[in-house]
Amino acid sequence: MTNIVEVRGLTKRYDGGFEALKSVDLDIKKGEIIALLGPNGAGKTTLISTICGITRATDGTVSIGGHDNVTDFRAARNLVGLVPQEINLEPFEKVMNTVRFSRGLFGKAPDDAHLEKVLKSLSLWDKKDAKVMMLSGGMKRRVLIAKALSHEPRVLFLDEPTAGVDVELRKDMWDVVAKLKADGVTIILTTHYIEEAEAIADRIGVIAKGEILLVENKDDLMTRMGQKTLKIDLAEPVNDVPASLSEYDLTVEGEGLLYSYDTKTERTGITSLLADLQKAGLKMTDLQTRQSSLEEIFVSLVAEKEGAP
Amino acid sequence: MNLQAIRSIYIFEMARFFRTLMQSFISPVISTSLYFVVFGTAIGSRIQEVEGVDYGAFIVPGLIMLSVMTQATSNASFGIYFPKFIGTIYELLSAPVNFLEITIGYVGAAATKALFIGLVILATSFLFVDLHIAHPIAMLAFLVLTCLSFSLLGFIIGIWAGNFEQLQLIPLLIITPLVFLGGSFYSVSMLPPIWQSITMFNPVVYLISGFRWAFFDTADVPIGLSLFAIGLFTAICVGVIAWIFRTGWRIRQ
Numbered sequence: 001m002t003n004i005v006e007v008r009g010l011t012k013r014y015d016g017g018f019e020a021l022k023s024v025d026l027d028i029k030k031g032e033i034i035a036l037l038g039p040n041g042a043g044k045t046t047l048i049s050t051i052c053g054i055t056r057a058t059d060g061t062v063s064i065g066g067h068d069n070v071t072d073f074r075a076a077r078n079l080v081g082l083v084p085q086e087i088n089l090e091p092f093e094k095v096m097n098t099v100r101f102s103r104g105l106f107g108k109a110p111d112d113a114h115l116e117k118v119l120k121s122l123s124l125w126d127k128k129d130a131k132v133m134m135l136s137g138g139m140k141r142r143v144l145i146a147k148a149l150s151h152e153p154r155v156l157f158l159d160e161p162t163a164g165v166d167v168e169l170r171k172d173m174w175d176v177v178a179k180l181k182a183d184g185v186t187i188i189l190t191t192h193y194i195e196e197a198e199a200i201a202d203r204i205g206v207i208a209k210g211e212i213l214l215v216e217n218k219d220d221l222m223t224r225m226g227q228k229t230l231k232i233d234l235a236e237p238v239n240d241v242p243a244s245l246s247e248y249d250l251t252v253e254g255e256g257l258l259y260s261y262d263t264k265t266e267r268t269g270i271t272s273l274l275a276d277l278q279k280a281g282l283k284m285t286d287l288q289t290r291q292s293s294l295e296e297i298f299v300s301l302v303a304e305k306e307g308a309p
Numbered sequence: 310m311n312l313q314a315i316r317s318i319y320i321f322e323m324a325r326f327f328r329t330l331m332q333s334f335i336s337p338v339i340s341t342s343l344y345f346v347v348f349g350t351a352i353g354s355r356i357q358e359v360e361g362v363d364y365g366a367f368i369v370p371g372l373i374m375l376s377v378m379t380q381a382t383s384n385a386s387f388g389i390y391f392p393k394f395i396g397t398i399y400e401l402l403s404a405p406v407n408f409l410e411i412t413i414g415y416v417g418a419a420a421t422k423a424l425f426i427g428l429v430i431l432a433t434s435f436l437f438v439d440l441h442i443a444h445p446i447a448m449l450a451f452l453v454l455t456c457l458s459f460s461l462l463g464f465i466i467g468i469w470a471g472n473f474e475q476l477q478l479i480p481l482l483i484i485t486p487l488v489f490l491g492g493s494f495y496s497v498s499m500l501p502p503i504w505q506s507i508t509m510f511n512p513v514v515y516l517i518s519g520f521r522w523a524f525f526d527t528a529d530v531p532i533g534l535s536l537f538a539i540g541l542f543t544a545i546c547v548g549v550i551a552w553i554f555r556t557g558w559r560i561r562q
Contacts (some may be wrong), residue, residue, distance in 0.1 A: 014562065052403040055562045074311070074405040082403050088396030090321075097324060104317025105404040147400070 003031040004079075004155055004186050005051065010060035012046050012210075020046040022210040023060065028155075033177065033187045034215075038207035039302055043192040045085060047207070048157050052082045064155060075103050078106060083152030085190075087140045091133035095124060095143055098132060099150045106151035118149045121176060138169040138278035145176065156180060157188040162196060194298060198222075206298055208305040221297065228291045230259040230270065235283035242280045245259045248273050263291075314406045318414025319421075322388050326422045333422065334429060337376050338537040341430045344372050348494060359496050360527045365438040371493025372434070372554035377427040377452065378459045378513070382480050385419035385463030390470050393560070402561055408554030412464060418497055420453070426454050440524075448523035454539050455516055459484075468559050487513040492497035497529040512538060535554040 005028035012021040020043045028034055038044050049055040051062050053069055054075075062069040084127065090098055099115050119125045124143040132143060150158060158177070162170045171302055177187055191197055197204050198218065205215040233256040241257065243249045248261045248269065251289035253303060261268045277284065310448075326333055349365035353380035356364040392398040401411055434440060442448050463480075470476040491513030497505055508514055519535025527537070553560070 054399055054402045056557060077403060077405040080403065082399070084396070084399050086396055088399055090392075090395065090397055092328060093321070093324065097321070101317050101321045102400060104313045104320075105406060107311040107313045107405055109313065191552060 002030050003027040004133040005063055005188070006061075006063045007051065008061045010047070010050060010062060011058045012050055012055060012231075013058040020210050021050065021057075024207075024210070024212055026205065026212055026215065028186060028188060029203075031181065031184055031186055031187070032202045033181055033200055034203045034205060035201035036188065036190045036207055037192065037194065037197055037203045037298055038190070039192065041301075042208045043210040044183070044207055045159055046210075048082070048159050048188070048190065051094060052080055052157060053077060054082075057098055069199055074107075078151075079154045079226075081148035081151065081156045083141075083144045083148045083156070083158045083161055085163065087137065087144065088166065089132045089140055092131060094129055095119070095135070095146075099146050102147040103150040108151045114152065115146075115150060121179065122146050123172070138165055141165060141169075145173075149180075153185065155186045160190055160192070162191065162193065170196070206301050208302045211305070213301045213305060224297065228268075228289055229265050230261065230273075231288040231290065232257045232259065232284055233286040233288075235285050238282070243283070244280050245273070245276055247274075268301070278298065292304050311406050311410050314404065315410050315414045317419070318411065319418050322415060322418030325388075326418070326425075327385075328549075333426065337380070337426045337430050338433050341372055341376070341433050342437070344368070359499070360525070362525050365437065366440050366514065367521075367525070368494050368498075369431070369434045369438065369440060370524050371426050371488075371517055373430050373452070374455065374517050374520055375485075375488045375493050376430055376470070377423045377455055378484055378516075379480055381419055381423035381456050381459035382463035382466065382484055383424050383476075385416055385460040386467035386470065386476055386480075387463075388415045388419055389464055389467035390473075390476050393467070394473075398560065408551065412448075412461075412550055416457065416464050419463060420456040423456040423460060424453060426508050427456065438513040442524055443526040444523045448520065449491055451516075451520045451523050451535075451539070453530065454543065455520070458539055458543040458546060461543060461550065465546060465549050465553070468553055484513075487511050488517075491517050492529060493517055512542060514540065 005026070007024055008027040009018070010021050010024040010026075013019045024043075024047060026047075036044050036047070046055060050057050051064070051069065053073060057070075057121075062076075064076040065079045067073075067079075070078040071256070084109065093101075096115065096119075100110065100112075103110065103115065116125065119128055122145055124139065124142055124146055127139060132140065135136075135143065145158075145161070156183065161173055161177075174196075177189070180187060189196075189201070201218050203215060204218050204221055206213045231253065237255045238252060241252060251258045259270075259273060261270065274284075345365065345368075348368050353364035353368075358364065359367045392401065466476065466479050468470035470478075490508065490509045492508070496516060496517070497508050500508060515530055515535045518529040519532055519539065522532050522535070552558070
């Protein structure tokens with residue numbers, strides 16, 4: 001798969017000296033959905049803003065569809081749609097007019113048929129003549145998406161598209177994103193909802209303190225997340241795993257035993273383990289299962305980073 | 310050149326004007342009528358003639374200039390400040406447009422509005438005074454140049470301003486006094502000699518004088534100097550705007 005966006009050594013140092021991005025490298029593949037996860041202040045928005053040209057890079061390059069975003073900014077920006085995190089809309093203007101404005105700004109000839117399609121896909125068509133200020137928060141967010149899609153971008157940046165959005169609307173957004181992907185649009189979204197990344201992304205990048213800590217296929221991450229452990233508390237502690245249980249992936253932990261298994265396999269081995277424990281004469285007092293989630297991976301990565309000097 | 314973008318910005322900005330068409334139209338008509346009543350009728354009846362022109366007619370160019378300069382400045386400064394204030398500037402910064410296209414769109418719309426108001430005031434003044442325009446084409450050219458140059462100035466103010474107070478500050482503290490002291494309601498030759506010299510440092514004098522020449526064929530300063538002054542002012546504004554966009558001053562971090 002070819003890369004549609006290539007970020008190389010991107011650094012952003014603000015006037016005050018704060019370094020929001022520290023030599024970031026990132027390749028975004030054509031047609032994928034990549035989710036950038038990170039805590040507040042990690043540099044997600046700065047990264048998107050710098051790629052889109054809202055902030056200037058201190059160092060490094062960005063190329064979009066093979067066009068440098070500074071020296072060949074028109075060709076690069078023509079490919080890009082941006083949905084900002086904040087609801088930035090002209091309140092007194094009608095929905096249709098703000099969307100027309102966006103299309104024109106990107107140099108595209110007026111095409112109300114396309115705009116109708118976009119507004120309908122976002123369930124905004126019946127609001128096309130309503131003033132933006134009359135819309136609910138969720139609708140305003142969809143107007144932002146409609147503006148970004150008005151000029152038929154090939155790459156769409158969604159900066160926290162579902163922050164503060166109710167569950168139903170969030171599902172609607174995910175549907176919109178899935179449809180865009182089907183049309184071949186590359187989507188980069190930032191979020192701090194891990195479920196969101198899990199639900200729609202092909203790849204997941206974790207960013208903290210201006211650095212990309214990890215970019216991995218979601219499925220590979222999910223396999224890691226598929227690992228579960230069963231903690232077995234025993235009435236009488238053991239020092240070693242009994243020989244009769246050696247075929248199980250067991251370790252001694254504290255007063256009990258820890259069993260690791262994979263939920264993705266057909267047989268987890270729990271039933272037979274419990275039977276064999278009884279045969280071995282061990283008395284159980286409690287059972288607990290734990291799953292290593294993306295959240296845990298994320299938190300430990302970020303904590304590692306933030307703990308570092 | 311992204312002509313679609315210029316067109317879109319222009320239409321979008323003009324829509325703001327048409328949404329408030331009544332205010333845009335009525336307020337200059339009312340304020341101009343008030344000036345005519347106060348200066349033209351009440352005071353003018355005691356002054357009668359200035360440089361061979363009836364006082365009521367004499368103040369028309371100054372009145373138009375006063376409104377056009379303040380309207381052009383405030384329209385243009387608001388036009389670019391508002392997107393900064395509500396955050397929609399992100400779209401301009403991420404769109405495939407350069408500074409020239411953004412400036413033409415915003416300044417063109419602001420200048421159009423100011424021109425419209427200037428013409429409305431001119432039309433209104435025909436109701437009050439007997440007016441003959443000596444050089445109609447030069448008059449129109451001066452009007453358009455003034456609309457453009459003060460819209461450019463307003464555009465700079467809008468980018469500079471960090472809040473609504475600052476947005477009002479320059480029009481209120483600098484432009485209005487300069488216009489009032491720039492001979493809008495009197496001829497510079499009516500001032501004592503020392504003030505005549507000081508007045509010559511006021512750039513607005515050259516604009517009003519040139520504009521008045523287009524109406525009555527009499528001027529405080531030579532018409533060539535007036536044209537040079539307005540040309541210089543426009544060039545300075547364009548230079549400042551080019552610098553702003555090149556450095557990203559106050560708009561792009």
